[in-house]
Amino acid sequence: MSAWREARLVFRQQLRLSWRQPVWAVLALIQPLLYLALFGPLLRPLTHTPGFPPGSSWSVFVPGLLIQLAMFGTMFVGFGLIAEMRYGVVERMRVTPASRMALLMGRVMRDAVVLVGQAVLLIAIATVFGLRAPLLGLAAVLVIVLLLGISLSSFSYAAGLKLRSEDALAQLLNSLAVPLLLRSGILLPMSLAPRWLYLLSRLNPFSHVVDGARAAVRGDFGSGSIAVGFIAALGLAIAGVAVGTRTFHRETN
Amino acid sequence: MAAQTNQPMVEARGLGRTFRTRTGDVEAVAGVDFAVQAREVVGFLGPNGAGKTTTQRMLSTLLAPTSGEATVAGCDLRRNPVGVRRRIGYVAQGGSTNPNALCDEELVLQAQLYGLGAEEAGRRAADICARLDLADLGARQIKTLSGGQRRRLDVALGLVHGPGLVFLDEPSTGLDPQSRANLWTHIRGLRDELGTTVFLTTHYLDEADALCDRILIIDHGRIVAEGTPDQLKRRISGDLVIFTVGPEAERARGVLAGRPGVREAVPHDGTVRVTVERGEEGALPLMRALDAAGIPVASMQIARPTLDDVFLTLTGHSLRDQPAAEGRRPS
Numbered sequence: 001m002s003a004w005r006e007a008r009l010v011f012r013q014q015l016r017l018s019w020r021q022p023v024w025a026v027l028a029l030i031q032p033l034l035y036l037a038l039f040g041p042l043l044r045p046l047t048h049t050p051g052f053p054p055g056s057s058w059s060v061f062v063p064g065l066l067i068q069l070a071m072f073g074t075m076f077v078g079f080g081l082i083a084e085m086r087y088g089v090v091e092r093m094r095v096t097p098a099s100r101m102a103l104l105m106g107r108v109m110r111d112a113v114v115l116v117g118q119a120v121l122l123i124a125i126a127t128v129f130g131l132r133a134p135l136l137g138l139a140a141v142l143v144i145v146l147l148l149g150i151s152l153s154s155f156s157y158a159a160g161l162k163l164r165s166e167d168a169l170a171q172l173l174n175s176l177a178v179p180l181l182l183r184s185g186i187l188l189p190m191s192l193a194p195r196w197l198y199l200l201s202r203l204n205p206f207s208h209v210v211d212g213a214r215a216a217v218r219g220d221f222g223s224g225s226i227a228v229g230f231i232a233a234l235g236l237a238i239a240g241v242a243v244g245t246r247t248f249h250r251e252t253n
Numbered sequence: 254m255a256a257q258t259n260q261p262m263v264e265a266r267g268l269g270r271t272f273r274t275r276t277g278d279v280e281a282v283a284g285v286d287f288a289v290q291a292r293e294v295v296g297f298l299g300p301n302g303a304g305k306t307t308t309q310r311m312l313s314t315l316l317a318p319t320s321g322e323a324t325v326a327g328c329d330l331r332r333n334p335v336g337v338r339r340r341i342g343y344v345a346q347g348g349s350t351n352p353n354a355l356c357d358e359e360l361v362l363q364a365q366l367y368g369l370g371a372e373e374a375g376r377r378a379a380d381i382c383a384r385l386d387l388a389d390l391g392a393r394q395i396k397t398l399s400g401g402q403r404r405r406l407d408v409a410l411g412l413v414h415g416p417g418l419v420f421l422d423e424p425s426t427g428l429d430p431q432s433r434a435n436l437w438t439h440i441r442g443l444r445d446e447l448g449t450t451v452f453l454t455t456h457y458l459d460e461a462d463a464l465c466d467r468i469l470i471i472d473h474g475r476i477v478a479e480g481t482p483d484q485l486k487r488r489i490s491g492d493l494v495i496f497t498v499g500p501e502a503e504r505a506r507g508v509l510a511g512r513p514g515v516r517e518a519v520p521h522d523g524t525v526r527v528t529v530e531r532g533e534e535g536a537l538p539l540m541r542a543l544d545a546a547g548i549p550v551a552s553m554q555i556a557r558p559t560l561d562d563v564f565l566t567l568t569g570h571s572l573r574d575q576p577a578a579e580g581r582r583p584s
């Protein structure tokens with residue numbers, strides 16, 4: 001229980017710090033918004049292509065942007081931790097009796113909250129563009145986004161803590177981000193791809209997450225996609241928190 | 254408090270740390286043994302790279318020792334690190350604050366992470382700010398503070414929860430003389446009013462001399478001397494007796510060298526500088542000897558060696574000429 005209290009304390013402090021520099025949270029929205037405005041209209045004619053998933057082009061495109069936001073909004077939080085290590089803040093907290101998991105989770109919770117705020121804003125703007133989706137579906141997609149954010153922010157902190165250098169972290173993220181982005185069908189559904197590429201993409205848990213998000217937004221509650229996507233996101237979140245906590249314990253004990 | 258009154262607050266037994274680096278192993282601390290008693294202010298003195306920070310980081314659970322063990326505030330360092338963390342405060346050498354945070358925020362958070370309630374944490378934060386001259390800075394962003402103000406905030410962060418034992422790693426670096434004096438007063442007050450045990454590192458000899466009940470001198474990861482400032486000054490360098498003898502300096506050296514109690518006699522610029530165990534007792538017989546040899550003495554002066562002289566004697570290099578120190582490592 002004291003770990004929960006400590007996590008909340010760290011969370012509140014981190015949130016205050018983010019609040020003080022809202023520019024970052026806003027900048028993270030620029031890319032998906034540009035995609036929405038510039039790329040979205042291009043997709044409309046594609047809806048009649050064979051292999052294109054059911055639903056309007058927006059309900060295919062916006063879930064992808066949300067997952068992209070979840071990935072790129074949280075993947076880089078490790079840089080912030082490296083800065084905090086450099087300031088000596090991490091060491092100052094490590095020397096207190098606070099639980100190591102709380103020191104991690106307080107930060108992850110902040111990232112998750114910022115992310116959900118961004119996602120809600122993105123959905124609202126997409127609605128102006130023409131997205132129509134059932135509320136329940138939107139709630140489901142936010143849960144998936146939240147879980148994905150928890151996962152990637154935990155992994156990012158673990159990597160930052162382990163590598164301790166901005167350069168090394170940047171290289172790692174660069175080598176991961178682009179393949180993940182392309183292979184999970186975030187921008188274009190993998191169902192458009194040749195069969196071998198499609199099958200390959202099935203091995204990537206992120207593509208199930210994206211499919212689940214799409215199913216949720218078009219209100220396809222009958223298919224198993226939402227459940228599979230949810231389970232994939234939950235699995236990623238659990239793995240991330242486990243790795244993050246372990247790293248926090250190991251590197252800081 | 255787990256620590257019993259007659260048990261040392263810190264007891265290190267063969268505590269050591271070797272870092273593995275690409276260019277080979279660095280033995281930063283080579284198995285040190287020492288104790289810090291409750292209510293003691295102990296200074297850890299040594300040149301750059303001696304192993305002071307490494308030792309303090311081990312004792313505060315931040316760094317795992319590669320050899321030996323220690324008991325800190327009654328808790329075993331390896332078996333009960335959380336117990337140690339609960340009972341200590343630590344001020345790092347290199348700063349500890351987020352430039353975008355506010356002073357108050359950081360102080361209150363730190364106190365709360367030690368388990369204090371919000372209200373109590375707020376009171377303690379205000380109290381420590383008042384004591385360390387930070388009172389007006391509570392709502393300021395830390396990046397707007399001056400270097401010395403930020404350093405005082407670091408110290409405040411290590412003390413805000415009122416620990417029974419504090420590790421201060423060069424707490425007065427960057428402070429102006431007035432802030433330094435103020436910090437000393439506060440540290441003495443911690444010991445005298447609250448019974449706090451203080452283990453600090455410093456490069457300032459005057460600070461160690463003025464503040465510490467006891468000093469440990471560390472060099473190349475080993476403790477090379479230990480004692481009260483007076484003991485160290487007396488034991489290691491002895492006192493300096495300076496006779497002004499004009500042109501007779503060389504002859505005076507011949508007369509004095511080798512007399513009982515004289516460690517060294519060096520002619521220097523019309524004087525002869527004699528190192529003796531105790532200046533007050535040693536000076537008169539030497540005076541008589543010069544008299545008997547027919548050497549007129551114009552004046553006599555007894556000088557206590559500074560800790561810097563002590564340092565020079567013990568480690569072969571002075572604290573103030575560190576760059577030159579590398580070449581003179583004892584092999």
Ligand SMILES: Nc1ncnc2c1ncn2[C@@H]1O[C@H](COP(=O)(O)OP(=O)(O)OP(=O)(O)O)[C@@H](O)[C@H]1O
Nearest residue numbers: 272274279281299300301302303304305306307308
């Ligand atoms: N993480 C590390 N990896 C490798 N070597 C290290 C590491 N930390 C410290 N050292 C080495 O250990 C030795 C002791 O360092 P330490 O920081 O304890 O010295 P110090 O007495 O605190 O010096 P200063 O007065 O400069 O603060 C140095 O030679 C240093 O280079």
Ligand SMILES: [Mg+2]
Nearest residue numbers: 305306307346
């Ligand atoms: Mg140091």
